[in-house]
Amino acid sequence: MKHLLVGAIALIAMAGAASAEQMKMAVTTSFHNSGLAEVLLPEIQKDLDLEVQLLVVGTGQALKLGRAGDVDAILVHSRSSEEAFVAEGFAPHRREIMYNDFVLIGPEADPAGIAQAERATDALRQISDANAPFVSRGDDSGTHKKEMSLWMAAEVAPSGDWYREVGAGMGASLNTAAGMGAYILSDRASWLNFANKADEVLLFAGDPVLFNQYAYLPVNQDKHPHVQAALAAKLEEWLTSDRAKELINGYRLADQQLFTFNAK
């Protein structure tokens, strides 16, 4: 028992004192679930000798962590919230890194017939007209914000028995949708990497409004003097480098390119 305890305490102490430099970055669940993080982080560690500790949360919570100064940088995908974040002075700037796209997932039988829809807004209107079950993230994440803006554009107020807000991350929401054979909006990367697809298939994609831009925001040192601005700047430089470009564009899953690098 004593040995166990000593070992336990040693382990805790060890966890706090790794050799490389460390910084914390809040990222969206969609970025992490895509699997890209597992490709980029070891390379960052190798190239910069920098251990990036990821906090995987929704965009809303990521911005909140940045506001409180609990992380050194954030990587999210909700342009209007990001611009508000910069305007309030919590980040010195916003740097676009890469994009992918959102897709509409639904049961193979496709009761609302969205596979033939012309535009994303038409597809949503058909789902609402058919009262077909639709799972919404409902967690103030980037994907949820995108979904709300699409409903707005479709001029549909989503409510009723068919519209189910689950208030969970991308993976948990996909699990729910798979369980009830519902439609759901997902980013392409999370969908391709998702293992429990059940009867769900990708039904609609390609409309330009489904574009999904990821941006990097270092937390402003003027607001929170303790943030590791130098490390955050180093990471930003790496994320916008040719090395990152090669890795991001080269990340493939099921023979599809998931992300497209577009940092300037």
Place this chain on the structure above:
Amino acid sequence: MGELWEGLAQAVRLLITFDSDLVEITLRSLAVTCTAVVIASAIALPLGAILAMRRFKYRRLTIAILNALMGLPPVVVGLIVYVIFSRSGPLGVLGLLFTPTVMVIAQVIIIVPLIASITQQALRELWSDYRDLLISLNTTIPQRLGTLLWDGRRALLTASLAGFGRAIGEVGAIMIVGGNIDNHTRVLTTAIALETGKGEFAMALGLGFILIALAIAVNIAIHTLSHTEQEGRW
């Protein structure tokens, strides 16, 4: 049903290959929870004993609150600890958020009421047996406390193990305050939540079975080491 078998197979595979990630998160789970149980026991056992021994004005209210706090939702504890240790919170300067230390703090808060409550109930009977003797021997309060805790050690072991059980399986609080950071604050329960989110049910179930096995192993180990629950020693 098929997924359950896949989960079991996954658990066996992880154990046989001695997966290094698995060893790491399992050790971290044990480290965090054992530390929390030791600290919580150091607080809660004397607290429970005092509540069993002493009569004071708000005793009944204190015990009622303690019992109610046994059901404290971990996610609320997590949120409160997060707000306190956030960089914008009162203890933010310590920089403890998203470290194993703050996970221990959250778990201590969750299990102290549980351990103290069970201790108080277990020692109440013992105290009614010992009361007259200990008082007539003119013992000091610390001596009485020591006697009660020592003679009631079997029951107190159960109290601490109940605390261990609650802490090792807890996910709501440590997810918020620890952040589930790979190689840093990821433990078994948060890893299970993560794998479920990825739709990797077999992996999640495999980790779940390992968690259950770990809890059983710790309980057996403690009983063996302390020579309790053995034949001929009721």
